[in-house]
Amino acid sequence: MKILVPVKQVASIDGDFTLDGAGELDPRALHWQANEWDAFSLEAALQLAESSSAGEGFEVVVVTVADEHGEEGLRACLAMGADRALRVWDPALAGVDDPLAIAAVLAAVARREDPGLILCGVQSSDSANAATGVALAGLLELPRVAVVTAIEQDGGGLTVQRELDGGAVEVLRLSLPALLTIQTGINEPRRANLRAIKLARSKPSATLALSDLDLDVSDVREVAGARTVRLLERGRGEGASMIEGPAEAIAGRIVELVTRELRA
Amino acid sequence: MSGGVLVLGEIGDDGLRPSTLELIAAGLELADGGAGRVAVALIGADAPAHVQAVSVAGVEEVILAAPERERFEAHVWEAALGALIEARRPAVVLAGHTADSLGFAPAVAARLRLGFASDVTWVAWEQGGPLARRGAYGERLIAELDFPAKETVLLLLRPGACGARADADAGAGGTGASARISRVELDLDGVARTERIELREAPAGEVDIAKADFLLSIGRGVGGGERIGELERLARLMGATLSGSGPLVEAGLLSRARKVGQSGRTVAPRVYLALGISGAAPHVAGMSKARTIIAVNSDPGARIFDVAHYGAVADLFEVAAELERQLS
Ligand SMILES: Cc1cc2nc3c(=O)[nH]c(=O)nc-3n(C[C@H](O)[C@H](O)[C@H](O)COP(=O)(O)OP(=O)(O)OC[C@H]3O[C@@H](n4cnc5c(N)ncnc54)[C@H](O)[C@@H]3O)c2cc1C
Numbered sequence: 001m002k003i004l005v006p007v008k009q010v011a012s013i014d015g016d017f018t019l020d021g022a023g024e025l026d027p028r029a030l031h032w033q034a035n036e037w038d039a040f041s042l043e044a045a046l047q048l049a050e051s052s053s054a055g056e057g058f059e060v061v062v063v064t065v066a067d068e069h070g071e072e073g074l075r076a077c078l079a080m081g082a083d084r085a086l087r088v089w090d091p092a093l094a095g096v097d098d099p100l101a102i103a104a105v106l107a108a109v110a111r112r113e114d115p116g117l118i119l120c121g122v123q124s125s126d127s128a129n130a131a132t133g134v135a136l137a138g139l140l141e142l143p144r145v146a147v148v149t150a151i152e153q154d155g156g157g158l159t160v161q162r163e164l165d166g167g168a169v170e171v172l173r174l175s176l177p178a179l180l181t182i183q184t185g186i187n188e189p190r191r192a193n194l195r196a197i198k199l200a201r202s203k204p205s206a207t208l209a210l211s212d213l214d215l216d217v218s219d220v221r222e223v224a225g226a227r228t229v230r231l232l233e234r235g236r237g238e239g240a241s242m243i244e245g246p247a248e249a250i251a252g253r254i255v256e257l258v259t260r261e262l263r264a
Numbered sequence: 265m266s267g268g269v270l271v272l273g274e275i276g277d278d279g280l281r282p283s284t285l286e287l288i289a290a291g292l293e294l295a296d297g298g299a300g301r302v303a304v305a306l307i308g309a310d311a312p313a314h315v316q317a318v319s320v321a322g323v324e325e326v327i328l329a330a331p332e333r334e335r336f337e338a339h340v341w342e343a344a345l346g347a348l349i350e351a352r353r354p355a356v357v358l359a360g361h362t363a364d365s366l367g368f369a370p371a372v373a374a375r376l377r378l379g380f381a382s383d384v385t386w387v388a389w390e391q392g393g394p395l396a397r398r399g400a401y402g403e404r405l406i407a408e409l410d411f412p413a414k415e416t417v418l419l420l421l422r423p424g425a426c427g428a429r430a431d432a433d434a435g436a437g438g439t440g441a442s443a444r445i446s447r448v449e450l451d452l453d454g455v456a457r458t459e460r461i462e463l464r465e466a467p468a469g470e471v472d473i474a475k476a477d478f479l480l481s482i483g484r485g486v487g488g489g490e491r492i493g494e495l496e497r498l499a500r501l502m503g504a505t506l507s508g509s510g511p512l513v514e515a516g517l518l519s520r521a522r523k524v525g526q527s528g529r530t531v532a533p534r535v536y537l538a539l540g541i542s543g544a545a546p547h548v549a550g551m552s553k554a555r556t557i558i559a560v561n562s563d564p565g566a567r568i569f570d571v572a573h574y575g576a577v578a579d580l581f582e583v584a585a586e587l588e589r590q591l592s
């Protein structure tokens with residue numbers, strides 16, 4: 001069975017940044033790293049592949065829709081144990097960070113690869129759409145479960161646990177092919193060792209253009225759910241009253257506040 | 265109905281979720297802005313029991329669908345919402361950004377090529393269409409979105425963020441006075457694609473953090489756990505109950521009963537002292553109602569400072585050591 005694992009290289013703003021008058025951000029303010037959730041979905045795929053009783057072959061394929069910033073993330077996935085990597089990019093996709101548009105691209109990849117299981121992250125730590133995976137399942141008309149905290153192979157299907165709001169857990173059965181969105185904490189993602197990092201260099205990795213997937217840029221833009229008008233600074237109007245000074249002064253003030261509030 | 269706002273009520277195993285009233289309030293605000301009439305859709309066998317509660321002044325219609333479904337199943341809800349949208353062609357559909365919605369709403373949006381945004385924290389009707397805001401870059405910034413050329417826009421609203429009128433108008437529950445009730449027949453036979461085996465309630469655990477007056481709550485800023493003992497000791501010394509963020513529970517450093525947030529407990533203590541917690545939305549969802557929130561974080565841009573009443577940019581261990589010294 002083939003398991004497809006879509007991964008995202010996420011952008012964060014760590015230091016200072018400025019927005020220009022039109023509400024756009026200078027891309028030099030961005031830092032790139034692998035999406036926290038995707039390490040868990042890849043680990044889940046690797047564990048499923050490893051636990052399969054001999055006989056059935058598994059292939060774990062990672063895919064990202066990204067410019068060259070995505071390469072590093074794919075290399076890390078190969079070093080972790082993925083068998084093959086795909087990157088889809090077209091310059092016309094620059095700035096497209098819309099879950100429905102990305103899902104449309106991933107759907108074309110999935111139609112080509114025909115996986116038995118797709119494992120997405122619940123969400124990406126930069127945009128937190130929590131939507132790409134389930135949108136993809138909708139386009140492919142696949143059974144799916146969102147926010148999965150445990151997976152077990154169960155005959156020809158899967159038994160999974162889904163995390164509900166409030167901390168309850170629902171146990172569900174579904175058949176394959178299927179798509180799951182994976183929650184952090186489901187497993188302990190492995191770290192790649194040096195040998196694996198070296199080995200990764202010889203694993204197959206390909207870059208596809210939209211035309212290779214018979215997709216048109218206008219198709220992708222049209223299915224995008226929203227358009228970003230501008231970026232705004234976060235309002236801090238009601239922000240916290242800040243306690244200044246060394247740790248000693250901060251601790252003193254905290255003791256004072258806690259004592260007052262608990263007495264009141 | 266073509267045009268107008270369709271609010272999707274959320275009914276859980278525990279009844280009508282309070283976020284439904286916020287969605288209605290947000291819908292009424294859009295209507296005030298010119299979006300048209302507000303209808304509320306309730307899906308599932310339990311729906312008729314909640315008609316009264318959602319019949320808030322201003323809601324013109326309550327639509328009941330899928331009476332044969334006892335409880336939530338993502339594919340049935342997907343089919344039901346899709347059919348409702350195709351039948352009514354609303355301008356805006358509002359649902360909650362909740363664990364249930366995340367299992368089907370994006371699929372509806374993708375299949376029907378709707379306008380779509382999730383985790384929306386602000387919405388308004390402007391120049392003939394909705395305008396929405398949500399976080400960007402880990403909520404360092406806010407993105408403002410519009411939806412050109414989309415006949416229907418599906419928005420998932422973050423619980424607690426939109427619908428400011430919820431408390432005033434809807435909080436007391438509806439009057440049932442003026443809303444028209446209609447039923448939509450949908451053929452949902454064989455649509456379900458998952459089978460529920462079991463529902464496990466949240467474990468009671470060794471402590472009820474929701475009852476504590478004073479929570480000392482720790483996040484990933486405490487690092488790998490080597491120094492968690494220092495904070496347990498500090499909590500005892502301060503007379504606080506220890507709680508924390510999701511990642512600490514996942515790492516096995518805290519029990520599940522001590523998790524604060526969307527998938528943990530909702531707490532409202534007199535004092536919530538947050539050490540090394542960034543203030544991600546799912547965490548804040550569980551603690552924003554605390555009476556006094558004090559946050560210590562080494563990052564001046566941390567979002568926890570947006571909800572905290574008092575904040576200090578500092579190393580949590582230095583502050584903890586000072587607290588211990590001053591209190592011993
Ligand atoms: C469906 C869903 C449900 C979720 N439910 C929950 C939930 O119920 N509860 C929950 O908490 N999360 C939940 N999450 C996870 C949530 O999105 C965040 O990942 C999580 O809240 C982050 O926890 P944190 O603040 O401890 O860690 P981080 O975001 O990593 O923040 C750590 C903070 O510590 C600060 N720090 C680091 N070192 C120091 C130091 N020495 N001194 C002071 N500060 C320091 C950093 O500046 C940073 O702000 C959920 C996510 C999803 C998708």
Ligand SMILES: Nc1ncnc2c1ncn2[C@@H]1O[C@H](COP(=O)(O)O)[C@@H](O)[C@H]1O
Nearest residue numbers: 006007065120121123124129130131132
């Ligand atoms: N650009 C992308 N390329 C590949 N997968 C993606 C991309 N964006 C999102 N995903 C997948 O969708 C999940 C959820 O992301 P989001 O819906 O953006 O919060 C991620 O964990 C990935 O599995």
